[in-house]
Amino acid sequence: MSTLRMSRPYHHGDLRTALLDAALQAVEAGGHATLSLRDLAQGLGVSHAAPYRHFANRQALLAAVAATGFARLAEAWLAAWQGAGTTGAGPTDTGPAARLRVAARAYIGFATERPGLFRLMFQGPPPPGAEAAFAGLQATVAAALPGAPEATVKARTIAMWSAMHGFAWLCLEHRIRPAMLGPLAPGAMLEAVLDAALGPQG
């Protein structure tokens, strides 16, 4: 029975997505290590066991968050890649290598702007959607290497992914910091990594 007046309805309405949203926010704010299911539930005005009606356990919730992270990353990647290719067909049209470079900056930007989410995405068992990430990457790399054999495309994809992912991670975790760079500007080191991964002609 409603204890007094205006008591919250017994059913939340859409607790599942509310949990996902709150978890995403918590992961971005404090990292997945400190996320507490009970905190989440309390924040949503719901009892401490309610989350278990929608997620088998903490790990399942985190996996779902990671999956949405992969969707957003793929979105950002593709948007950057497509955006870089729609500058008209004139002589200033962006070549395929330059488009890849723009996309790579989006990848690294995503990582540094959402470090908590990015860390979660690339830790532990791959969540659903992580698999498609490689396929999307490979498709854009293939577009930059028309006519190349599949093995070459895969090799270049892995090389590029490794370079930009490693750089993103090392920046994220402050293993690479501007202080250690001396004369090298932060932007320049990003370009150096991309030069090595894509060739300086990009």
Next chain:
Amino acid sequence: MSTLRMSRPYHHGDLRTALLDAALQAVEAGGHATLSLRDLAQGLGVSHAAPYRHFANRQALLAAVAATGFARLAEAWLAAWQGAGTTGAGPTDTGPAARLRVAARAYIGFATERPGLFRLMFQGPPPPGAEAAFAGLQATVAAALPGAPEATVKARTIAMWSAMHGFAWLCLEHRIRPAMLGPLAPGAMLEAVLDAALGPQG
């Protein structure tokens, strides 16, 4: 008083290093996320609060483990680099790029052979010793680029570190798996990453 006979001595002797050893083993076996101070203490035949006499908290113990990990990684890196340079001065002598390539393989081998430790090392606040890792890397890269300006050396160091670290991490977390490679052999993709990071002439 000793409850009966042969009771363990009240003082452990060297609990600090015993804790470090046990923690290292636990991290390599099950990952740092599941490491429990109480388990560790029980395994060493010591009460559950004893670890707090040597480490302020769980995080401090993990940081110490990570620090020894960095020491071992630097050791492996340097050993590979030096080992690759002592093949005599004949025409088969290894060039600087090839030596870097051997060292990079050692880096990736370290990561894949000790995934739990490697994950710990590159997560959270950098432990003492992490700083020196970059300096060691840079020294070997500098040796491969005699006469190059500092900015170039730093740029190449970061590019190489990013590539090999990213590749190691993605393999570690099974984001890169042999199954997704198709015609590309596992060894070949490693070489492709190193080609991109070092130039194919290495």
Next chain:
DNA sequence: TCCGCAATGTTGACATTGCCAACTCGAAAC
């Protein structure tokens, strides 16, 4: 040699947390 002290270890406790079982509520199907 004896005493005191600081380092090291122990016991007990507390709060937090993930997770489970049993129960309840209420909306939708029949």
Next chain:
DNA sequence: GTTTCGAGTTGGCAATGTCAACATTGCGGA
């Protein structure tokens, strides 16, 4: 209107990190 079942609640348990208070021991100085 009755039934049913998904969704939420209460209560509890075990594990864990951490702290406070106490115990033990070895070592250095009187």
